Amino acid sequence: MGSAAAVEFDHVWYSYSGGKYALRDVSFRVAAGEIVALVGRNGSGKTTALRHLNGLLKPTRGTVSILGVDTKETSAGRLSRHVGLVFQSPRTQLFAQTALEEAAFGPRNFRLKDPLEAARRALASLGLGGFERVPPLSMSGGQQKRLSIAAATSWYPEIVGLDEPTVGQDLVNRMRLLGLIKLWSSRGVTTIIASHDVEFLWLLEPRVIAMSNGSIVADGSAREVLLNQTAVDAMGFRPPQLVEIAEKLRILSGKSKTVADVVSGLTRTGR
Ligand SMILES: Nc1ncnc2c1ncn2[C@@H]1O[C@H](COP(=O)(O)OP(=O)(O)OP(=O)(O)O)[C@@H](O)[C@H]1O
Ligand SMILES: [Mg+2]
Known part of the structure; x- marks a missing residue:
């Protein structure tokens, strides 16, 4: 036995309220510091897989382990200390009066020494320096998305799940995000991204897990998977x-x- 993976899905099946399975026998292990992209058509199960990272969803069958702990054996509250998750639509996640307070929520909640400093750093790392006093709901869609990434990572969680992080981001901010994910990785942070943005993934060079109808159909380097004709056909994306x-x-x-x-x-x- 090696040391515990950062994230491990072991024969995971999941069905929403008894419907058809959104995840079908999904197994993969992610090491600390690894960058993984989940790709696949709409409805293939990417978001469902991400929601398992912080115990928001628990497997119908099989096991998800985070830092060696079975998500069924712990609470979503405890898991959230270790996992920052950014949803597809950022507005659903924003609630504070100012961007700074939004980003300071996690650091306060998890009792970091200097929550406001952590929040400022997170905002700056996402190109939101100067937005501290701006109300989140008055920010643009692209800015809100970056604020939700700042707010989900400001307390230095070991695992980050990003659902479609590049949607609505201009070139400068896409490159900023790319650099940030690589920086996190160099510090041992594990990032799992759901994305349709093949051009972005090509530059990021993550390990790519391709999903189709809730199952993994390819798992390899960005080059192997994004250029694999069979995967590309199954996935409906272009190289x-x-x-x-x-x-x-x-x-x-x-x-x-x-x-x-x-x-x-x-x-x-x-x-
Ligand atoms: N809250 C829900 N209740 C019932 N079924 C759901 C729910 N959310 C997703 N599903 C179903 O689960 C399956 C997987 O959906 P999921 O959102 O994980 O796909 P996705 O790969 O993230 O798609 P997209 O690329 O559109 O974001 C789909 O068949 C979807 O209809
Ligand atoms: Mg999705």
Whole structure:
């Protein structure tokens, strides 16, 4: 036996109020510091899987363990100390009078030494420095999403679940988010993201778990899964455009990755 995984799904089945299964025999282990993306069509079970991370949902069958603890053996309150979860629609999560208070809620709740300082840092890390006194509900959709990420991570949880974090984010903020997730990872924070944003995932290079009808159909590196034709067909997404362009031009076949790679490939082939 190795040490406990940060997150472990062991033959998890889940059905909402006795309906058809939204998760069907899902098993995976995520190590501390790993970045994992869940991809798949609408309704494939990504959000349902994320809701299992903090015990909001508990498996109908099978086991979810967080830092070695079975979510059925502990309370959602206890789990929330370790898991920051950001939902698909941020408005449902925002309740405080100001952005600073929103981000300070977790640090206060979990009795950090300096809750306001933790909150300020979280806001700044999401490009919301200067928004401290702004009422959350008067912020734009993209800003609210980033505020909900700040508020879900301001107390330094070991595990972060992000549901569609790039929706509504401009380029600067997408890149900021990318850097932040990598920084968390370097500090041992485990991040699980549900996303349809193939271009973003290509740059983030997470481990990718592809889901279809509640089951895992592929699990591997971003390159393996996002370029795997069978997974792509099952998933209904397109491979990153950069890769398509490079392949159509027959440069760097299967190897192209960054814009710089493609440009140097074009230069070398004299196009
Ligand atoms: N609260 C709910 N009550 C009943 N069924 C639900 C509920 N939430 C989701 N489902 C069902 O569970 C299945 C998985 O939904 P889920 O939200 O996990 O998909 P998803 O992969 O996150 O999709 P999307 O890409 O649209 O966000 C779907 O069939 C959906 O209809
Ligand atoms: Mg979803």
